[in-house]
Amino acid sequence: MKLSINGADVEVDDRHAKTPLLWVLRDVVGLHGTKYGCGAGFCAACTVLIDGRNTKSCQTATERAVGKVVTTVEGAAGPAVDAVRNAWYQGNVVQCGYCQPGQTLAAVALLEADPAPDDAKIDTWMSGNLCRCATYPRIRAAIHAAAHTLTNGAEPVPLVAPDEIDDRRLTPEELLDPVHPYIRIRPDGTIIAYSSQVEMGQGIHTGLATIVAEELDADFASVRVVNAANGRGPNGDVYGNPDLGSAFQLTGASNSMKGLWVRYRLAAAQARARLAAAAAEAWEVPADQVEVNNGVLRHGSGRQARFGELAARAEQLPVPDGVRPKDAADYKLIGREGRLRVDAVPKILGTTHYTIDQSLPGMLTAVVLHPPRFGATVASLDDQAALAEPGVTAVVPIEEGVAVVAETLADAQRGLRALVVAWDDTNAERRSSVELLAEHIRLLESGESAVTARDDGDVDRALTGAASTVDATYTLPYLSHAPMEPNNAACRMREDGVLEVWVGTEAPEYVKMNASSIAGIDKEQVEVHITFAGGSFGLHSSAEHDPTAEAVQVARALGWKHPIKLQSLREEEFKVGRYRAMAVHRVRAGADADGRLTAWHQQIVAAPTSVNLPFVRDVMFTNGVDFFTTTGAVDPPYAVENFRLESTNFESPIPTMVWRSVGNSHTEFARESAIDELAIASGRDPVDLRRELLAESPRTLRALELAAESSGWGSALPAGRARGITSSGFLGSSANVTEISLDDRGRVHVDRIVFALDCGRNVNPDLIRAQVEGGLLWGLSAAAWGEVVLGDGGDIVTQNFDTYPVMRMRSVPRIEIHLIDSTEPPSGVGEVSVPSVAPALANAIAALTGTRIRRLPFSKTIKVY
Amino acid sequence: MPEVNITPSENGPYIVSGPVTLTAPDGHVIEHPDPMAMCRCGGSSNKPFCDGTHATIDFDGTLAN
Numbered sequence: 001m002k003l004s005i006n007g008a009d010v011e012v013d014d015r016h017a018k019t020p021l022l023w024v025l026r027d028v029v030g031l032h033g034t035k036y037g038c039g040a041g042f043c044a045a046c047t048v049l050i051d052g053r054n055t056k057s058c059q060t061a062t063e064r065a066v067g068k069v070v071t072t073v074e075g076a077a078g079p080a081v082d083a084v085r086n087a088w089y090q091g092n093v094v095q096c097g098y099c100q101p102g103q104t105l106a107a108v109a110l111l112e113a114d115p116a117p118d119d120a121k122i123d124t125w126m127s128g129n130l131c132r133c134a135t136y137p138r139i140r141a142a143i144h145a146a147a148h149t150l151t152n153g154a155e156p157v158p159l160v161a162p163d164e165i166d167d168r169r170l171t172p173e174e175l176l177d178p179v180h181p182y183i184r185i186r187p188d189g190t191i192i193a194y195s196s197q198v199e200m201g202q203g204i205h206t207g208l209a210t211i212v213a214e215e216l217d218a219d220f221a222s223v224r225v226v227n228a229a230n231g232r233g234p235n236g237d238v239y240g241n242p243d244l245g246s247a248f249q250l251t252g253a254s255n256s257m258k259g260l261w262v263r264y265r266l267a268a269a270q271a272r273a274r275l276a277a278a279a280a281e282a283w284e285v286p287a288d289q290v291e292v293n294n295g296v297l298r299h300g301s302g303r304q305a306r307f308g309e310l311a312a313r314a315e316q317l318p319v320p321d322g323v324r325p326k327d328a329a330d331y332k333l334i335g336r337e338g339r340l341r342v343d344a345v346p347k348i349l350g351t352t353h354y355t356i357d358q359s360l361p362g363m364l365t366a367v368v369l370h371p372p373r374f375g376a377t378v379a380s381l382d383d384q385a386a387l388a389e390p391g392v393t394a395v396v397p398i399e400e401g402v403a404v405v406a407e408t409l410a411d412a413q414r415g416l417r418a419l420v421v422a423w424d425d426t427n428a429e430r431r432s433s434v435e436l437l438a439e440h441i442r443l444l445e446s447g448e449s450a451v452t453a454r455d456d457g458d459v460d461r462a463l464t465g466a467a468s469t470v471d472a473t474y475t476l477p478y479l480s481h482a483p484m485e486p487n488n489a490a491c492r493m494r495e496d497g498v499l500e501v502w503v504g505t506e507a508p509e510y511v512k513m514n515a516s517s518i519a520g521i522d523k524e525q526v527e528v529h530i531t532f533a534g535g536s537f538g539l540h541s542s543a544e545h546d547p548t549a550e551a552v553q554v555a556r557a558l559g560w561k562h563p564i565k566l567q568s569l570r571e572e573e574f575k576v577g578r579y580r581a582m583a584v585h586r587v588r589a590g591a592d593a594d595g596r597l598t599a600w601h602q603q604i605v606a607a608p609t610s611v612n613l614p615f616v617r618d619v620m621f622t623n624g625v626d627f628f629t630t631t632g633a634v635d636p637p638y639a640v641e642n643f644r645l646e647s648t649n650f651e652s653p654i655p656t657m658v659w660r661s662v663g664n665s666h667t668e669f670a671r672e673s674a675i676d677e678l679a680i681a682s683g684r685d686p687v688d689l690r691r692e693l694l695a696e697s698p699r700t701l702r703a704l705e706l707a708a709e710s711s712g713w714g715s716a717l718p719a720g721r722a723r724g725i726t727s728s729g730f731l732g733s734s735a736n737v738t739e740i741s742l743d744d745r746g747r748v749h750v751d752r753i754v755f756a757l758d759c760g761r762n763v764n765p766d767l768i769r770a771q772v773e774g775g776l777l778w779g780l781s782a783a784a785w786g787e788v789v790l791g792d793g794g795d796i797v798t799q800n801f802d803t804y805p806v807m808r809m810r811s812v813p814r815i816e817i818h819l820i821d822s823t824e825p826p827s828g829v830g831e832v833s834v835p836s837v838a839p840a841l842a843n844a845i846a847a848l849t850g851t852r853i854r855r856l857p858f859s860k861t862i863k864v865y
Numbered sequence: 866m867p868e869v870n871i872t873p874s875e876n877g878p879y880i881v882s883g884p885v886t887l888t889a890p891d892g893h894v895i896e897h898p899d900p901m902a903m904c905r906c907g908g909s910s911n912k913p914f915c916d917g918t919h920a921t922i923d924f925d926g927t928l929a930n
Contacts, residue, residue: 041911059911064893127918128910745925785920802878802902805920810908863876865923 006075019410022046022057027408032357033073033101033350037484038570042801043130047102048072054109073101073350080111082156083149085348087142095133096201097347098484098534103129107143123810132484132535133201134777136809161351165226175233182267189308194228196239197256200533202830203767204256206341214333215268217292227530229508248509254731254828265325273323278314339764355488355531358502363563366554367412370401370575373794375653379424386415398553429653430794440584440605443648450646451624453634457642462599466590468682474670474854477787479580485534486568489547493560499526504533510543518552538658571799580659581607585670595682600640605648609656632667637700637729638693661834664730672726672839699733699758707735707756724843726836732759732827736836740844747863750813758820760827769817771829779837781807784864787857876926878902878915
């Protein structure tokens with residue numbers, strides 16, 4: 001077959017005639033900018049232009065592209081392309097970036113068809129393209145901006161991808177330097193910041209660049225950031241999470257900025273002091289007479305030098321004593337608007353390397369067929385038909401299922417479909433999600449395995465004496481992360497016995513433990529290369545039975561002869577689980593005659609999550625209580641004299657994993673719903689009740705007041721509309737007011753979400769807003785429609801986006817974010833807004849309809865759109 | 866004669882099972898799984914198939930009779 005791709009004629013073997021164009025582009029032609037997200041036409045991450053029309057390449061047999069003009073992200077060019085890409089960049093649209101080549105091509109096709117689309121047109125056109133970071137509001141704004149640029153006749157300049165930066169492993173001497181592992185300055189003046197925190201969309205690289213540029217007094221544009229790893233040296237892991245005492249490298253718990261704030265401000269200040277010392281030495285002047293501004297060192301004598309000129313000399317000098325970060329009054333970047341994401345351009349241009357894009361000489365691709373029920377194992381395997389498929393080189397039974405190894409993904413997938421496997425259900429989870437929920441409720445009611453997590457005062461007496469009470473049970477389903485890039489891993493055993501692993505992990509230490517134990521080598525013989533993650537949301541925190549484990553098992557089985565790329569198919573990722581746990585809560589609360597909260601008794605049943613995280617479980621699972629189950633319940637922002645919390649650990653082979661906002665994603669639904677129910681029962685305004693309970697939490701109180709005021713809380717709304725409110729001390733201090741309306745069929749439309757947040761010092765306000773927006777839409781998607789279903793006999797029914805509906809552009813409500821300026825150290829913002837959405841919506845629905853919905857997703861009770 | 870079943874799911878797609886040929890307006894035969902979910906809400910970006918959009922939009926799939 002002859003194809004026309006990006007203006008060139010490309011000859012492709014006829015055996016690929018029926019292969020989806022996506023895989024021919026990626027694995028045969030070697031164009032990796034076009035992404036796989038679902039393989040079934042649900043997500044459009046694979047969008048290319050065919051004769052100018054945005055088309056899903058995963059649904060296009062390659063033979064159907066013959067005689068047509070195929071344009072991928074690599075070849076797209078012209079005014080509309082440049083206008084779109086510039087608008088994406090200037091609008092800080094990109095987060096994880098994985099879907100953005102598809103999004104931008106769809107936007108280009110839209111603007112070619114309609115040079116001035118309105119919101120409704122944009123929403124309809126773009127709703128095929130999923131984005132789990134939920135960058136939709138910014139995509140919509142960027143399309144308007146691009147349309148404006150084009151109609152004004154402006155000529156946007158093409159974006160240019162910067163060179164890739166080599167991530168050479170540090171030498172032992174370099175590891176001992178206080179600055180070197182974190183910041184290096186090249187002779188050309190490029191400042192490289194080595195981030196201990198993986199960039200998975202949350203924008204931490206841009207936050208780091210801001211801190212480094214600020215403390216170095218460098219030009220922000222000169223700072224480049226890379227994911228760092230392999231930092232273990234004589235003094236521990238230089239990339240160990242600073243907020244966890246540097247014990248081991250981990251990105252999670254929204255503590256990245258909190259940790260970088262300490263470590264990298266100091267390292268950058270030290271680097272600056274060393275540059276000044278180098279200048280002083282070279283110019284024979286006192287160091288305190290050297291001024292630093294925007295990447296240039298100057299002395300009153302007229303001497304001056306750029307950073308790059310003195311960097312090598314500075315590296316040889318000791319760090320001067322007593323270096324401290326700047327006073328906040330001197331900030332030029334921190335807290336200011338205008339920073340554009342440092343990772344945006346390569347992501348927009350499709351040149352960012354995600355794990356799926358890893359390519360090595362001789363590399364083979366593997367996919368794994370996982371059991372259809374959790375805990376089932378292979379009883380018998382017939383791999384003859386699979387091995388007969390062209391391109392398939394091996395079938396390897398592994399602990400997690402059966403791996404098919406092939407030259408390309410499409411070959412491997414055909415092989416996987418040809419496998420004949422009988423499953424042994426001896427240890428399988430055979431219960432459906434309905435039966436599992438019933439068992440959670442039974443355990444809640446019997447209390448037979450309950451452990452007391454906290455017990456203050458006398459709850460029973462206070463409840464008996466209460467003037468008004470609430471007794472309510474809340475249920476929440478299993479949820480999947482479903483990031484746009486399914487979790488992948490690649491590995492290669494080098495001739496020197498070092499096992500290299502490429503993976504977009506949140507926990508490189510887990511990767512080393514996992515890979516080394518399977519390979520039978522020392523942990524430090526594993527070298528991790530952290531790729532950009534196409535979303536994670538907690539999923540990539542796994543320590544076992546994940547793509548890393550699968551890749552290493554396959555490579556080992558093939559005698560380490562081939563580098564292996566293990567690619568997760570969307571269906572297989574759903575079948576691996578690692579869900580947000582199903583959870584059931586019962587809250588009994590009481591108020592006195594004045595409506596003051598006097599008693600709170602909460603019981604929780606959920607599978608524990610921290611037990612799946614080495615080291616973390618040692619401190620988070622204590623005395624039978626999982627903090628990841630009880631967070632948000634055991635430590636509410638409200639002061640209650642009589643308080644008891646009991647927790648029961650549900651047992652099942654269904655794996656659980658931290659999921660954006662972890663336990664708060666369910667505990668706050670129960671807590672904030674129950675507070676609202678109690679306010680109604682005692683005849684109080686929900687804001688008044690919270691105001692009283694937050695007397696000792698001034699920051700959360702301030703967020704509550706700000707959200708209430710900004711949303712017009714208390715003012716009349718037109719008929720058929722209502723508001724719901726929540727407040728939280730989770731990570732930062734926040735409050736959410738959600739405004740809804742009811743249509744003539746009794747269905748709920750979410751019109752507006754107002755979110756007030758105190759997250760300490762606002763390092764980059766626009767990136768904070770982006771995370772809060774994404775978190776709200778993530779939370780809304782889960783609350784409204786999210787549920788992983790196990791059918792009769794435990795069959796995993798939910799396997800792709802058709803049965804796991806996620807937020808699309810046309811369902812995005814109006815979002816208003818109010819940031820509180822603060823001089824406190826910054827706290828994380830990636831998860832902070834997620835837990836508020838479900839209870840705020842439940843409270844609004846109750847206010848509007850009188851119906852209290854205690855079961856998620858809402859779609860089981862009422863339509864939300 | 867082989868049996869073909871079409872079931873409009875509750876506020877969701879038509880579930881079509883059995884040996885059916887799906888032909889595009891240009892005459893090419895569209896490959897599909899069995900059973901397949903066919904868009905009923907009009908909102909799919911993956912027509913003629915369902916992409917899950919029905920759950921997230923203003924669609925009422927109540928049968929007329």
